[in-house]
Amino acid sequence: MSRPSDLPCAAGVGFKPQHFEAIAAGPQPLGFFEVHAENYMGAGGRPHAQLHSLRAHYALSIHGVGLSIGAAGPLDGDHLARLKHLCNRYDPQSISEHLAWSSHGGTFLNDLLPLPYTQETLAIVCAHVDQVQSTLQRQILLENPATYIRFAQSAIGEADFIAEITRRTGCGLLLDVNNVFVSSVNQGTDPRAYIANFPLDHVREIHLAGHAETHDGGARLLIDAHGAPVADRVMALYAEVIAKAGPIPTLIEWDNDVPAWPQLLAEAQCAQIILDAHQSQGARSATAA
């Protein structure tokens, strides 16, 4: 497990096929594109033709949503083999997955489901991350989840749990700032305290996305819906992360009610402005030293 994640330190976007023509029309001011691994596990056709063309011009992040790393049972060997095949085919700069489970008893549930944070689940997740990294022969990034519930048996804080996975497995981290915000509101905790406790020096990529809010009675709940612009408070929290950790490759995820290409690009440029501000700051302090 040697090769580290190495995305360019710039803003990128999640690729949507409906944007392909607009993207191909000329060079885009983006560091990278990200795709969901599972969407490219067919044999051929347009998905691969488009991804091949993107990969020729941009760095690529392959982001899995189906490996079920947090499952109590064993990983799906066939699915892991498909992921390896995809990585061999496109040689992406980064491969990431979620701290979540999505399969149980041979059934795929098509959602990123939460797990309690205990010594038992820590050992299971670490064994799975080890297996993925040794199969792919490279580092993967693990993403913090958006959660709507917590478990009575959780004995470890999420940030500590994630820090320990990094320490034991050598995996990198994908910090989803929107997920931090969504979970904090839903759990009644402080997102700044979470960030303060998060092992930022292992973060190799950041995700930003829009969320939705439910109004059907009870306490306010945020839903990680990926169907809207990044909320102002999430962007502000992101700026704080970058101020603290320095520039980190940053992705805009917009999966539902996908806007026209210029609007998505504008979202990425908001993140790029924040990265640029700290990149030039870093350069200035380097010159001063």
Add this chain to the structure above:
Amino acid sequence: MYAALQRDFAEALTDPGRAVPKDIAACHADDAARRFSIYRNNVAVALIDALAARFPVTQQIVGDDFFKILAHLFIAAHPPASPLMMFYGEDFPGFIASFEAAKDIAYLPDIARLEAARTRAYHAEDAAPLDAAVLRAIEAKDLGDVRFSLHPSVEIIASAYPIVTILAMHMGGIPLAEITDWQSEDALVSRPYLDVDIRCLPPGSAAFLHALSGGHTLAQAVEYAVAAHSDFDLGINLALLFNAGLVTSLSIVSPEDMSP
């Protein structure tokens, strides 16, 4: 311990009659059911959406509400076994065929079969179609002994209903109108390049293409085609093979190697 919790969680997700797992309920007092319902809803919506993405015309024909019921029952009976959502619903056409309340729309299962085939073709392996010049270069005496490899995307969906016409009308390819000539149609589904091509096959073509893809020679395939339909026209079918980009390679079979 974790395995038991995950089992309870998974079972409660797909069965709203089950209580929220105790370990979660203990943390959220009155709010546990509402919070857990976010996951229940995510799972249900994601799977129904996956079917709707693969079977949009089936959905259009029965309407959104009926489609949701159909999808919901199908998901309960055939939950996905793989994370490749684009291929979820291989059994959906068969499920529709067995669904009593959908029997009024007799052509619906065949439309769903056609839509399932369209996805398979869309994601099929790539292969470059052969130009007709290759066939023209073969000497007349050898023509009957030619064996063809068809494109990996090629599938035929035979139907007693005009499924190609119905599909095209729902997809806006041709205007919606009453079908006065209610005839059976054999649909050819292929993807020689990047776009899936769905067309109606002429008489005998289905038998001809099945024979070719089964490894029979051109002469043998013609026999099957003529037996299936006396109006079979070889000229039209050879033109179809190459114009539609269905052939990816061909070889001349030596007499001692005749059996497919």
